[in-house]
Amino acid sequence: MNKLVRAAQTSQSLSLAAMEEASRLGLREADIDHLFLALVINDQSAGCALRELGIDIDSARLAVEDQRDAQLTSLGIEASFPEAGRIVFHETDGYEWTRRARDLIAKSSSKGKSGDAAAVLRELVAEPSGLITDILGRLGTTSDALIERLDRAVSPSMKSMPLAAKVKGRTTGTIETFVSAPLDEVWAYLTDPARIPEWEPSIGTLDQTGQEAMPGTVWEGTAPAIYPDGKPVKIKPQFRRRSVELIAIHQPDRIAWSFGYPDVAQGNSILTEFTLANATGGTQLRISRSWSRRQGWRGLVAWPLRPVQKFLVWITLFQTGSAISRTFR
């Protein structure tokens, strides 16, 4: 993966997680403390280094809150921040980075720097206000200890695990994400058909969720009628009905679902596969999505658009990955 792509994907996933963290505090501006929380649940080596120091999302959130409250007290103000609620980022709008957070992320991909999450973390612990140093202190560690750990940390990549075999004529995309919950909880979530609408944006409702999850079982459902922010979805009638099939289930770490359109004659179903692996402080999750390419002249027409397709696959994978991560926070 080249640096530009890696930096863009890193910044995208950190932005989303940080703004989600800001959203549960009733804020629309994500600052460096939210960036820190985003790094704690990051799937790359930066998140791994933080978690190996015993920092998880709950303790990190608490440290950030305590730090903010203590600062108010130090001004002689008896107030505390409103109680944090659930993440409302996907239902609301108007989010942005603070200036210093945006500059910091830009700096991490400047000349001579790698642009991955580790580079962002290195910039973050060196930020001049001292806020992050204090938060690390509350978490019982120091910038030096963290950097030292980061130098040794290897990305908790699942490269050793077998990737779904590349099939000719299929478009495939893969993404990895970290979920801050034990593997068996993530497994129970991903194997429960009733939870599918939470992580698959193209499914709104699903019927017969009481059916036993066995390979070959098919569920019927509908596409979503409204977006998470309440706006109605415009959709052609033939794309309204959806079908979901459980393709494979290998306890405890592999499951594959297929999503189709029963009313579309030449419908192309999309295969979504999950591979789970234990990681420090949670579960590393790999998500693959693939579908067959069009044959004949349509395939030729689509050929120059493959980079665009690749990007679109990444977007949908990213949506699924972040929805799963959000459920466990």
Next chain:
Amino acid sequence: MESPRIAAVAADTSDPKAGLRAVASLRVLADTLELRQVEAALRSGMSWQEIADALGVTRQAAHKKHSKRIDPAISTPRRNR
């Protein structure tokens, strides 16, 4: 924890670095509360003009800062209502 000690030096200016950083946190608190109050005001039927007057800014400034940030479930009043 350190709160009794800190309360004793309430608003003191002997450690300006810590004091300045604390002020930055206070601004974050103010922003959080501002959005909450604006949402509550819109829900209660106040217009952008009334909100802006109460905040002491222009209607345009209040609208620019908050119109996108508020809960989309709130139906916001149109200009001429």
